[in-house]
Amino acid sequence: MTKLKTAIEIRQLKKIHSIAGIGYWVYNYSTKNFWWSEVTHNILGYQPGGVTPSRETLKKHIHPEDLVFFEESLKQMQLQAMEIEFRFYKNGELRLGKITGEVYEKEDIIEEVLFQDITDIKIKEFEIAKAWNKALEAENLKNAFLANMSHELRTPLNSIIGFSELLETGNISENIPRYASSIKDSGLQLLKIIEDLLKVSMLESRTAKPVKRNFNLPNMMLEVKDLTNRLLKNSNKEHLNLNFQSTSSHLVIKSDQNKILGILKNLLHNAIKFTKEGTISCTYQIKNQAIEFSVSDTGKGIPIECQTSVFQRFRQADTNGLNNFGGTGLGLYISRLEIELLGGKIWIASEEKVGTTVKFSIPNVIDHELIRDLDPNPEIYNWENYTVLIAEDQFTNYKILEAYLQPTNVNIIWAKTGREAISASLQNPEINLILMDINMPHTNGLEATKLIKETRPNLTIIAQTAYALEGDREKSLKAGCSEHLSKPFNKTDLLLAMSKYLP
Structure with missing residues (x-):
């Protein structure tokens, strides 16, 4: 019964070693007998029984630069248990091995060593470490970006809020131009940050297209x-x-x-x-x-x-x-x-x-078919005989447009919704041009444009909108708009766009 139990235990141990890929050898210092397990044969590239185990055969597989270290470690093993890693060759391929062993002295001096090919383990450890370092770098980069972005956003916001409060509360008429200039500069700084983030999104998603x-x-x-x-x-x-x-x-x-x-x-x-x-x-x-x-x-x-x-x-x-x-x-x-x-x-x-x-x-920038675009840019516009409908639901945006247009002497009608814009264009045939906001309540600007164009197909409509992503311009033109201005735009851009349709 004891022999059967021992045989079963040995068979199970061999199976565990085979599954784990752990070889085993025993060396008798007294008799010089050397025994390798089947897994040890496989690790070194031999079929079980295909070679007679010996120290010399083992040393032939050790990388020359690691051989002295390997031999010294075996000597040290006679004094204490050792675990070392070294390079060896299997069928000409360089691998990384590990042995863990110790020497027992009873009737004979016996060296018992576990032998493992750890090449794949080390590669996976390296890949995991590399992935971890990459993830850590990305995390650090993200944190640095968020901290930097917080600073970049708060700096102009502090200026805008601070100078706005001064304009709102004090007798500072002599400083108004300077404060207004600071607010404008800070607003442009914020706009640049937002535009960069939107550009990154469009470019990375491959939705941006060049207009050549x-x-x-x-x-x-x-x-x-x-x-x-x-x-x-x-x-x-x-x-x-x-x-x-x-x-x-x-x-x-x-x-x-x-x-x-x-x-x-x-x-x-x-x-x-x-x-x-x-x-x-x-x-x-x-x-x-x-x-x-x-x-x-x-x-x-x-x-x-x-x-x-x-x-x-x-x-x-x-x-x-x-x-x-x-x-x-x-x-x-x-x-x-x-x-x-x-x-x-x-x-x-x-x-x-x-x-x-x-x-x-x-590349490929030379094209001899020249396009001669008119670029009207007069300094002063006089449109006192024209009427413009401003379709804009935001009061502050309307007041900005009104201020831009006031020096031109143009007549202005204000519509606060898409429905009001449709009604005003039908009731006021003198309207020559509409500045159409897109995002308005009840009926949006695109729907309003389509309906207006059904009854007044020749009426010029210029979209002026905060929608500035790739494809938004095309949507405006498809709806019937003649131009598409992305907010925020400046006074020069607005007047130049209008001047194409108001002589």
Whole structure:
């Protein structure tokens, strides 16, 4: 019975070792006899019984650089239990092994060792550690972004609320223009943050699409230069030298002008932000059918280890916040996505304390079929013989539009809902143009536009709405609107759009 129990236990132990992939060997120091289990044969790449176990055979499998360590560990095992990891070969493939063993001295000196191939375990541990580090990095990045975003949002909000309270409560008539200017600047700062977040959402979801058309490149560069001069003034860095390329005024390319304009503005904003002294340069050159832009500065530079990561979202070279440069860490990420959307690429060359050059190229921009768009931009409009219906449910938005239009002497009718807009357009045939808000109670602006167009198909309707996502413009035009202005828009944009239909 005892022999049967022992046989069963041995069989179960062999099964456990086989399932766990744990080999076993016994070495008798007195007789020099060496025995390997079946799993040990398999770990070393042999069929059971396919080789005679010996120290020499075992050593042939140990990596040469680990052999001395392996032999010394076996000697130390005679003094105390040992657990070591080492490299070995199985059928020519390098693997990682682990032995756990000790030496017993009774009638003979016996070495008993458990032997395991831990290669796959280590790989999984590495992958888990890598995934954990990645998750930890993402968590830290998220926390840093939220903390930074809180700062970026609260700063302009503090200015808007503070100056608004001053305007509301005090006798400060002499300071009104200055306070109003601060409120406007802070509002634009908030708008930039919101627009960046919306851009990221659209670009990552692949819903954004480029709008390519022919445009005059030198004219666009003049606009970029004007923007840059304003950035220098607002940053109190008018002492920096500005180097802009000047070329033929007849160079026309075909691409998405608004996206290129935004990319250049963002790169120049960064150049100004990180430059205290020296020069900001912006140049371009045509290479075959592509255009390559270059923005250079003599600023603080970017550490080499950050020059790739700055094109990822929420990444900034100044991660500790000690230099107080601000920003959301989205600018270069958005630029990269928009450049890739146009089929181009962006790259960077930078040296700390020397400066940075960012270049990007966009292919297939040469198209000789020129589009000559009229660009009426008179400084003064006189529309005293015209009537405009403003369909807007928000009183403050209506008052802004009324203030914008007041210098033009145009006659204004106000409709607070979509139904009122429909009724007013039918009852007042003198209405020449409608500024139609989209999100209104009862009947929204798109539905109102469709109904108005059924009876007055030639009446000009301009959508003015806070809906600014990809496809919203197309919805407005499909409903019958002639133009689509995304809020917030400025006075110049509004008057320019209206001037196309009110001579």
